[in-house]
Amino acid sequence: MPYVLDQRPAPALPESRPAAPVRRRTWVLALPEARWALAALVLFLVALLLYLLGAPTWLWGSLFAATYVTGGWEPGWEGLKALKDKTLDVDLLMVVAALGAAAIGQVLDGALLIVIFATSGALEAVATARTADSVRGLLGLAPSTATRVLAEGGEETVDAGRLMVGDTILVRPGERVGADGQVLEGASDVDQATITGEPLPVAKQVGDEVFAGTANGTGALRVRVERDPSDSVIARIVKMVEDASETKAPTQLFIEKIEQRYSIGMVLATLAVFAVPLAFGDHLQSALLRAMTFMIVASPCAVVLSTMPPLLSAIANAGRHGVLVKSAVVMERLGQINTVALDKTGTLTEGTPRLTDIRPLPGSALDQAALLRLAASAEHPSEHPLARAVVDAARERDLVLAAADDFASMPGQGVTAIVDDCTIQVGSPARLLAALGPHTEVMTELENAGKTAVVVLRDSWPAGVLGIADRLRPDAAVTVAALNGLTGRTPVLLTGDNERAAQHLAAQVGITDIRAGLLPQDKVSAVQEWEAAGQRVLVVGDGVNDAPALAAAHSGIAMGKAGSDLALETADAVVVRDELATIPAVISLSRTARRLVVQNLAIAGLFITALVAWDLIGTLPLPLGVAGHEGSTVIVGLNGLRLLRETAWPRHTDRPGTSADTADLESQDAA
Structure with missing residues (x-):
C-alpha cells in the first residue's frame, strides 16, 4: 500500500492520562556498587602517589587500608553469605588473597586486587540496572x-x-x-x-x-x-526481551562453576602448603611465609589483567571512533559472531524520507523547479513526514513558496490548496489514478524502485509525479561487503517493511537473503533458528521492534542517533554517530583483542606455574616471588594496552560515496 499525505494536524487534544514515568538510573553513581568502586579507585591512586613520593608509612598505609574497606567489604560480605550456603566464590578468595598479601607486607598488591574486582562488579551492576529500567520503561509506550x-x-x-x-x-x-x-x-x-x-x-x-x-x-x-x-504486541515485546536475556544464564552458570572449583582448590592448596611443612617439623614462621608466598604467586592478578586490559583498551579505542561497547564481555563476544542480521529502516537507511525524483509530465509546461515549488507550497501547511520531505527539498533549492489558500486535507488521501490562482492537489496515486491517464507508467516505475509515488495535479490536470524514499546510508554497501568478508557469508536483511521496498534496497547493497514484513516475534524466531543451528548471530537495529531480536542474539548493536531507548539499552553496543562502517571495524578489533587475551593467558599461566612450582619444590624468596608475580602482571597489562593506539583501529572501507537515491536526484538536477 503506498504511503499518502496527511492533513493538517487538528488542535492538540489532551490524551488519556499518561502512564506514570519510570524512574531511570541515568547516572552511574546512583548505584552503590559504582560509588564504592570509585571511592576505592581514588583512595588507591592517592595512596600509590604518596607511596612513590616517600610519604610517611602511616599516611599511605591508612589510605591503602581504606581502599581495602571501601572496595572489599561488599564482595567480602557476599562471599561470607555464600559460605553460609556452603559455596565459595572467587570474590571472597580475592579478598582473602588481598588480606594475605597485606599480612606479609605486600599492601600494594592486595589493594590493586581489591580495586580490580570492585570495578568489575560495578560495571556488571550498572549494565543490569540500566537494562531492567529500559524494559520497564517500554510499558509506558x-x-x-x-x-x-x-x-x-x-x-x-x-x-x-x-x-x-x-x-x-x-x-x-x-x-x-x-x-x-x-x-x-x-x-x-x-x-x-x-x-x-x-x-x-x-x-x-x-x-x-x-x-x-x-x-x-x-x-x-x-x-x-x-x-x-x-x-498485546507491546507486552509480548517486554516478555521476549526478558526471556531472551535469561537465555544467557547457562554461560554465567558455567563460569560460576569454574570459579567455585578454582576457589576451593586455591584454599585447599594454601592450607596444605602451610600445614604439610609444619607437620614435618618446619617452623611456624617459615611455614606461614611459604604459604603466604604461595597465595601471592598463585593469585590470579595476572590472569585477571590478561583479559581486562586488551578488552578495555579495545573499548576505549572503539569509543574514540563512535562505538559504545557496554562491557568487556560484550567486546569479547563481538569477535565470535559469524552471522549478521541487519534491520532496514534507520539502520541501512537514514530513517527519514527524502525527495528522490521530480518528474514533470508532458503537457504540463512545468520544469522540475516549478513542479516542486507548486507541490511544496500546497504541502507547506501539512505536518506529514512526506509533506516535510517535499518542503525540505524546495528549501534546499532556495525556492520561494507561494501562499496556500483554502488548504484542505483528508487522512489517507492527500491535500488540496489554491496556489498562484490554481487548484493544486497532491496525494496518493490510488486517489488520483484516474487523472494520470496514460502517465501511470511513471508511477509504476517509481513504486517498482521501492519509492513512494506522490501525484501532483494542477486544475485537475496531471502536472507531475514525485518520488520519495528513505535514503540509503552512504556506507551501507561497503559495510555489507566488509561484513561478508569477516563472516564468510552475506548479511541477512530483517525488516518489518514491505517486500518490494526490501528487495530494492537489498539489491543496492548486495544482500541476497531477505525477510520482509516481520513483526518483532518473527525477527526473534529467525534469530533463534540461526542460533539453534549453531550460528552466533549479530543483530543490528534501531527501533523498539528490534529490541527482542537484539536481546535474543549472541550480540546486538543499536544505531545511536535515532535509536529507541529500549534498543539502546538492550543492545550490547551502540553506534553513536550512525556510521555503519564502524560495525565491521569493531568486530575486527574484538577479534584482535581476543587474540591478545589468549596470549596474555598463556604468559600469565606460564609465570604462575613456574613460580608455584618453585615455591613448592624449592624455596622461593618472597621478594623474587613478588617480582615475578608483578612482572607478569606488568607484561600482560602492557601487551593489552597496545590496542589503545590509533593504528589498532581497523580500516575496512574507503571514503563512502553517495547513495543511489542522492545520485538519482543529482542527475535529474544536472539534466
Missing part, C-alpha cells in the same frame, strides 16, 4: 487509560489494563492506541514504527489492524479490541 464506547452510545474513560476483547474504544487525533484491535470506523495515518519499524505513518481504514502504543495521526478511529492487554 501504551497509554494507561482508554476511551471506551458504551453500548448506548456514551463514552467512559477506563484503565487500559481493564479492556476486554470485544470492547470498542475511541482513539482521537494525537492519542496513542490503547489496545491491539481492528478499525471499525474512521480513517487515519498511524505511526507504528515502534512495532514494525516502518519509517512512515501507515494509512488505516476500516478492517485494518492497529497496535497498542502506536500513535494515531489526525483522524479519529473506532477500534474493536482483539487482544487482551496482557497479550
Whole structure:
C-alpha cells in the first residue's frame, strides 16, 4: 500500500492520562556498587602517589587500608553469605588473597586486587540496572487509560489494563492506541514504527489492524479490541526481551562453576602448603611465609589483567571512533559472531524520507523547479513526514513558496490548496489514478524502485509525479561487503517493511537473503533458528521492534542517533554517530583483542606455574616471588594496552560515496 499525505494536524487534544514515568538510573553513581568502586579507585591512586613520593608509612598505609574497606567489604560480605550456603566464590578468595598479601607486607598488591574486582562488579551492576529500567520503561509506550464506547452510545474513560476483547474504544487525533484491535470506523495515518519499524505513518481504514502504543495521526478511529492487554504486541515485546536475556544464564552458570572449583582448590592448596611443612617439623614462621608466598604467586592478578586490559583498551579505542561497547564481555563476544542480521529502516537507511525524483509530465509546461515549488507550497501547511520531505527539498533549492489558500486535507488521501490562482492537489496515486491517464507508467516505475509515488495535479490536470524514499546510508554497501568478508557469508536483511521496498534496497547493497514484513516475534524466531543451528548471530537495529531480536542474539548493536531507548539499552553496543562502517571495524578489533587475551593467558599461566612450582619444590624468596608475580602482571597489562593506539583501529572501507537515491536526484538536477 503506498504511503499518502496527511492533513493538517487538528488542535492538540489532551490524551488519556499518561502512564506514570519510570524512574531511570541515568547516572552511574546512583548505584552503590559504582560509588564504592570509585571511592576505592581514588583512595588507591592517592595512596600509590604518596607511596612513590616517600610519604610517611602511616599516611599511605591508612589510605591503602581504606581502599581495602571501601572496595572489599561488599564482595567480602557476599562471599561470607555464600559460605553460609556452603559455596565459595572467587570474590571472597580475592579478598582473602588481598588480606594475605597485606599480612606479609605486600599492601600494594592486595589493594590493586581489591580495586580490580570492585570495578568489575560495578560495571556488571550498572549494565543490569540500566537494562531492567529500559524494559520497564517500554510499558509506558501504551497509554494507561482508554476511551471506551458504551453500548448506548456514551463514552467512559477506563484503565487500559481493564479492556476486554470485544470492547470498542475511541482513539482521537494525537492519542496513542490503547489496545491491539481492528478499525471499525474512521480513517487515519498511524505511526507504528515502534512495532514494525516502518519509517512512515501507515494509512488505516476500516478492517485494518492497529497496535497498542502506536500513535494515531489526525483522524479519529473506532477500534474493536482483539487482544487482551496482557497479550498485546507491546507486552509480548517486554516478555521476549526478558526471556531472551535469561537465555544467557547457562554461560554465567558455567563460569560460576569454574570459579567455585578454582576457589576451593586455591584454599585447599594454601592450607596444605602451610600445614604439610609444619607437620614435618618446619617452623611456624617459615611455614606461614611459604604459604603466604604461595597465595601471592598463585593469585590470579595476572590472569585477571590478561583479559581486562586488551578488552578495555579495545573499548576505549572503539569509543574514540563512535562505538559504545557496554562491557568487556560484550567486546569479547563481538569477535565470535559469524552471522549478521541487519534491520532496514534507520539502520541501512537514514530513517527519514527524502525527495528522490521530480518528474514533470508532458503537457504540463512545468520544469522540475516549478513542479516542486507548486507541490511544496500546497504541502507547506501539512505536518506529514512526506509533506516535510517535499518542503525540505524546495528549501534546499532556495525556492520561494507561494501562499496556500483554502488548504484542505483528508487522512489517507492527500491535500488540496489554491496556489498562484490554481487548484493544486497532491496525494496518493490510488486517489488520483484516474487523472494520470496514460502517465501511470511513471508511477509504476517509481513504486517498482521501492519509492513512494506522490501525484501532483494542477486544475485537475496531471502536472507531475514525485518520488520519495528513505535514503540509503552512504556506507551501507561497503559495510555489507566488509561484513561478508569477516563472516564468510552475506548479511541477512530483517525488516518489518514491505517486500518490494526490501528487495530494492537489498539489491543496492548486495544482500541476497531477505525477510520482509516481520513483526518483532518473527525477527526473534529467525534469530533463534540461526542460533539453534549453531550460528552466533549479530543483530543490528534501531527501533523498539528490534529490541527482542537484539536481546535474543549472541550480540546486538543499536544505531545511536535515532535509536529507541529500549534498543539502546538492550543492545550490547551502540553506534553513536550512525556510521555503519564502524560495525565491521569493531568486530575486527574484538577479534584482535581476543587474540591478545589468549596470549596474555598463556604468559600469565606460564609465570604462575613456574613460580608455584618453585615455591613448592624449592624455596622461593618472597621478594623474587613478588617480582615475578608483578612482572607478569606488568607484561600482560602492557601487551593489552597496545590496542589503545590509533593504528589498532581497523580500516575496512574507503571514503563512502553517495547513495543511489542522492545520485538519482543529482542527475535529474544536472539534466
